[in-house]
Amino acid sequence: MSRFFYPKLAATNLKKNAQTYLPYILTCIGTVMMYYIMVFLSKNEGLGKMTGGSEVQTILNLGCYVIAIFAAIFLFYTHSFLIKRRKKEFGLFNILGMEKKHIARVLAIETLYVAGISLGAGLLGGILLSKLIFMVLLKILNFEVPLGFEVSGPALAAVLVLFAGIFLLTLLNTLRQIHLAKPVELLMGGQTGEKEPKTKWLLVAMGTLSLGGGYYISLTTESPLAALTQFFFAVLLVMVGTYCLFTAGSIAVLKLLRRNKGYYYQTRHFTAVAGMMYRMKQNAVGLANICIMATAVLVMVSTTVSLYIGMEDVLRTRYPQHIMISTPVPAQQSVEGLQTSVKEVLAKHGLEGKDRLDYRYAALVGNQEGDRVITDMSNISDDSSSVREFYLIPLEDYNRLAKRTASLGDDEILIYSSSSKYEEDTLTVLNRTFTVKERLDSFFENSPNRVSISGSYYVVVKDMDVVKAMEEARAKENGDDPSGYRYYLGFDLEAGEADISAVYQDIRTAVGSDYPGSSIESPVAAKESFFAIYGGLFFLGIFLGALFIMATVLIIYYKQVSEGYDDKARFEIMQKVGMSREEVRGSIRSQVLIVFFLPLVAAGIHIAFAFPIITKLLAVLNLTNVGLFAWCTAGTILVFALFYAIVYGLTAKVYYRIVSWGTSG
Amino acid sequence: MTILEVNNLKKVYTTRFGGSPVQALANVSFSVEEGEYAAIMGESGSGKTTLLNILASLDKPTSGEVLLKGKGLTTIKEKEISAFRRENLGFVFQDFNLLDTFSLQDNIFLPLVLSGKSYEEMSRRLEPIARKLGIGDILAKYPYEVSGGQKQRCAVARALITKPQLILADEPTGSLDSQSAEGLLRLFKEINSEGQTLLMVTHSVKAASHAKRVLFIKDGEVFHQLYKAGMSDEAMYQKISDTLTTMATGGGHHE
Ligand SMILES: Nc1ncnc2c1ncn2[C@@H]1O[C@H](COP(=O)(O)OP(=O)(O)O)[C@@H](O)[C@H]1O
Ligand SMILES: [Mg+2]
Numbered sequence: 001m002s003r004f005f006y007p008k009l010a011a012t013n014l015k016k017n018a019q020t021y022l023p024y025i026l027t028c029i030g031t032v033m034m035y036y037i038m039v040f041l042s043k044n045e046g047l048g049k050m051t052g053g054s055e056v057q058t059i060l061n062l063g064c065y066v067i068a069i070f071a072a073i074f075l076f077y078t079h080s081f082l083i084k085r086r087k088k089e090f091g092l093f094n095i096l097g098m099e100k101k102h103i104a105r106v107l108a109i110e111t112l113y114v115a116g117i118s119l120g121a122g123l124l125g126g127i128l129l130s131k132l133i134f135m136v137l138l139k140i141l142n143f144e145v146p147l148g149f150e151v152s153g154p155a156l157a158a159v160l161v162l163f164a165g166i167f168l169l170t171l172l173n174t175l176r177q178i179h180l181a182k183p184v185e186l187l188m189g190g191q192t193g194e195k196e197p198k199t200k201w202l203l204v205a206m207g208t209l210s211l212g213g214g215y216y217i218s219l220t221t222e223s224p225l226a227a228l229t230q231f232f233f234a235v236l237l238v239m240v241g242t243y244c245l246f247t248a249g250s251i252a253v254l255k256l257l258r259r260n261k262g263y264y265y266q267t268r269h270f271t272a273v274a275g276m277m278y279r280m281k282q283n284a285v286g287l288a289n290i291c292i293m294a295t296a297v298l299v300m301v302s303t304t305v306s307l308y309i310g311m312e313d314v315l316r317t318r319y320p321q322h323i324m325i326s327t328p329v330p331a332q333q334s335v336e337g338l339q340t341s342v343k344e345v346l347a348k349h350g351l352e353g354k355d356r357l358d359y360r361y362a363a364l365v366g367n368q369e370g371d372r373v374i375t376d377m378s379n380i381s382d383d384s385s386s387v388r389e390f391y392l393i394p395l396e397d398y399n400r401l402a403k404r405t406a407s408l409g410d411d412e413i414l415i416y417s418s419s420s421k422y423e424e425d426t427l428t429v430l431n432r433t434f435t436v437k438e439r440l441d442s443f444f445e446n447s448p449n450r451v452s453i454s455g456s457y458y459v460v461v462k463d464m465d466v467v468k469a470m471e472e473a474r475a476k477e478n479g480d481d482p483s484g485y486r487y488y489l490g491f492d493l494e495a496g497e498a499d500i501s502a503v504y505q506d507i508r509t510a511v512g513s514d515y516p517g518s519s520i521e522s523p524v525a526a527k528e529s530f531f532a533i534y535g536g537l538f539f540l541g542i543f544l545g546a547l548f549i550m551a552t553v554l555i556i557y558y559k560q561v562s563e564g565y566d567d568k569a570r571f572e573i574m575q576k577v578g579m580s581r582e583e584v585r586g587s588i589r590s591q592v593l594i595v596f597f598l599p600l601v602a603a604g605i606h607i608a609f610a611f612p613i614i615t616k617l618l619a620v621l622n623l624t625n626v627g628l629f630a631w632c633t634a635g636t637i638l639v640f641a642l643f644y645a646i647v648y649g650l651t652a653k654v655y656y657r658i659v660s661w662g663t664s665g
Numbered sequence: 666m667t668i669l670e671v672n673n674l675k676k677v678y679t680t681r682f683g684g685s686p687v688q689a690l691a692n693v694s695f696s697v698e699e700g701e702y703a704a705i706m707g708e709s710g711s712g713k714t715t716l717l718n719i720l721a722s723l724d725k726p727t728s729g730e731v732l733l734k735g736k737g738l739t740t741i742k743e744k745e746i747s748a749f750r751r752e753n754l755g756f757v758f759q760d761f762n763l764l765d766t767f768s769l770q771d772n773i774f775l776p777l778v779l780s781g782k783s784y785e786e787m788s789r790r791l792e793p794i795a796r797k798l799g800i801g802d803i804l805a806k807y808p809y810e811v812s813g814g815q816k817q818r819c820a821v822a823r824a825l826i827t828k829p830q831l832i833l834a835d836e837p838t839g840s841l842d843s844q845s846a847e848g849l850l851r852l853f854k855e856i857n858s859e860g861q862t863l864l865m866v867t868h869s870v871k872a873a874s875h876a877k878r879v880l881f882i883k884d885g886e887v888f889h890q891l892y893k894a895g896m897s898d899e900a901m902y903q904k905i906s907d908t909l910t911t912m913a914t915g916g917g918h919h920e
Contacts, residue, residue, distance in 0.1 A: 261784045270771075270778045278766040573762045576723065577823065578751030578776045580744070 010109035032122025039155040052532025059536035079170040115167040141535040200248040207244025214238035218613035227616035246288035250280040291599035304541030306632035318622040319523035321490035327518030328483035341510040353491030359397035362471040364390040371424035389456040414460035416440035430473040560651040564658030669697040674729035689715040691885030702857040704876035713866040755824025759836035763808040770804035814845030834865040874902040
């Protein structure tokens with residue numbers, strides 16, 4: 001045989017199977033491009049040197065791992081689909097006298113071609129696009145765009161290693177399949193394994209329980225801190241539930257329908273139920289994949305977009321005042337020094353503090369158990385949902401700020417809660433029992449830590465003696481030094497960002513040395529790092545969203561193609577036994593529609609149930625604007641659904657061409 | 666009484682991409698009487714399937730007419746044609762044409778379900794047929810779980826259950842082993858003896874020798890026909906073989 005026989009045959013094979021291989025190669029190219037760009041950005045030195053750049057790169061690094069893992073699983077999966085469709089071809093080669101090792105050789109050459117094209121085009125595209133994406137990222141981050149163009153060696157190496165590995169693995173897996181199969185089995189190809197699916201009630205029950213459990217967690221989780229730990233668990237439950245219900249649940253429902261003879265043997269239901277059964281058997285896992293990917297895209301994009309859009313809100317929530325000073329005041333020190341320093345700085349800049357807010361307080365953390373608070377650190381339970389912060393504030397300061405004239409007895413308190421209401425009549429903390437005189441519906445504006453991941457209570461006590469006594473008791477229990485009490489001073493400035501920033505810097509130098517342990521914050525100072533983090537997340541969300549959408553498109557396309565080949569035969573038989581062309585067409589069209597929009601609808605339901613827990617997670621990230629998040633979610637779903645419908649429409653064309661509805665009249 | 670009448674049927678396939686047109690049927694005329702069991706013989710490519718598809722109203726002739734009980738197939742409206750086919754014609758195909766999405770029972774029920782019959786009525790109809798065809802205990806299975814012979818018997822059951830005027834069979838033994846083929850042919854004979862009209866298309870001499878009448882087509886025309894009358898299957902087999910030899914050596918028409 002000629003030396004060129006195998007390379008030629010390999011090339012012919014690829015061309016002959018272009019309908020399925022072209023989308024696969026395009027996806028390979030796309031994945032290579034995205035991976036190159038992500039590695040390029042995460043290793044870019046210029047970006048690393050910018051303020052907040054290293055945070056961004058940590059986020060992007062995460063993106064690299066996600067893309068790598070995803071690419072491996074996804075390309076492996078789609079390739080096995082390609083091979084399944086080609087088994088007949090291999091069987092034919094085998095019967096025509098080609099040995100398995102020859103087939104292996106052809107396959108190896110084919111893989112080499114595919115790898116060559118994918119890496120070549122992908123890297124070229126990646127290198128060209130990397131600059132553009134880099135500029136987009138910097139724009140998102142509010143960073144300055146540097147000049148120049150570069151090709152990253154480490155990124156090239158990373159791409160080559162990852163994708164050589166993936167291609168090698170897929171080739172080995174294919175060879176294993178070919179090696180194990182008998183020629184007859186190969187010839188039968190896709191036609192084997194048409195067994196009637198059994199109803200797996202255990203899976204249905206498991207799926208229902210885990211999905212219900214996931215939804216329940218989302219609906220009932222109250223505190224943001226708990227949401228943080230529970231979210232992952234809920235996601236896992238929902239994923240398990242989705243797989244179980246798509247595979248076993250759909251079959252169980254259809255079988256129940258089929259058992260109902262009066263329903264099943266109606267003209268309209270008969271072919272639909274049987275057809276859906278067949279389709280679900282073939283596609284359940286693929287559809288569950290689409291559903292989970294769609295959900296992931298929707299969550300990722302809607303949250304990162306709302307965080308990015310809501311950045312000003314986030315800053316304002318996290319930093320309610322332009323300058324926020326909070327410091328421990330040891331017993332021998334007073335707060336006057338601090339007040340004077342601040343006054344001097346403001347005078348120097350010719351500015352005045354607006355909406356000035358100051359008060360003394362002490363902070364306690366403990367587990368709330370009914371009307372008791374366990375502050376002993378060694379006893380704090382793992383159950384994060386009952387962790388509460390308590391801010392003890394003297395009545396004098398409260399009355400001044402809230403413009404009230406309330407009065408309190410020695411062991412009486414006023415209590416205000418930032419999240420769930422305090423229901424008890426007494427409060428016992430550090431061996432002292434207080435009686436709740438009044439539950440406050442509102443507190444003064446701009447109180448510190450208004451948003452906290454654990455619930456917080458503001459407790460107004462009679463006077464500073466109580467505050468100090470409590471702090472001493474706390475220090476004693478924990479065996480550390482009492483800090484006396486703490487002092488908060490905050491105000492707004494009517495000035496531009498640059499001036500606020502200057503004031504902030506001056507106050508830091510003036511106050512920092514006199515009051516060790518003080519914290520001085522300003523939204524202006526935090527803005528850059530917020531942009532870096534939320535911008536980075538936003539970028540990653542969009543980027544990975546695009547990747548997942550690409551994957552979804554490919555899966556839909558392959559489903560349409562394989563459905564098409566199977567439906568063609570059935571379509572002809574149905575006509576022969578007396579269904580009209582229109583009837584067959586209508587029934588198949590509605591089945592195809594159901595199959596493809598089921599994942600989208602399921603994803604929509606997931607999102608609806610996930611909404612409460614995600615709003616709590618966003619609260620941890622200081623986004624409390626639920627309305628904004630709702631809009632972003634709705635918008636994302638709409639855009640995604642539109643995109644999905646377009647993809648469906650385009651791939652449906654391929655489907656119709658295969659079943660040749662468009663041609664024969 | 667004449668059930669089927671075919672007059673001057675002509676079918677020319679014109680390929681889409683400007684290839685030369687293929688004439689599958691040139692001028693075919695014949696008729697089938699009620700209670701008859703007729704076979705149409707011809708080589709592969711002689712237009713048998715084309716003829717059957719036209720009789721089944723799955724395809725349209727280029728010219729000529731087909732009358733089923735005096736009603737012209739070409740006059741039936743497109744909308745009513747599948748209902749007409751369902752109610753008047755039964756089909757048995759070489760490759761069974763069973764849907765693997767349905768159990769065998771549901772495959773048999775399919776035409777009745779399409780006609781809107783109730784489950785009770787369908788079961789009542791199926792029972793005697795299943796007994797006769799010996800498929801009672803495989804009804805719950807799926808096509809891919811049973812042998813070719815069993816599949817074909819189910820296809821026959823599907824054809825019978827609508828009580829059609831005429832059963833059309835295209836190479837029904839084509840995919841069967843000789844034993845199953847023999848069984849199926851015996852079954853056809855039995856059905857026919859109960860009054861069912863059958864028209865079978867085949868290139869198997871063995872299959873044709875079971876029919877009461879054999880029509881030969883060649884070059885798109887009915888070339889010759891043989892009546893079995895009182896002959897045995899073996900004698901008929903011999904006669905068909907002789908005729909085929911004559912046809913192959915280019916003999917002229919004779920009655
Ligand atoms: N759909 C079609 N388009 C074009 N030519 C066809 C088509 N179907 C059949 N033919 C041609 O018509 C002739 C008769 O075919 P067919 O009826 O299938 O013969 P048979 O069933 O006797 O083997 C053959 O030459 C075949 O190639
Ligand atoms: Mg034929």
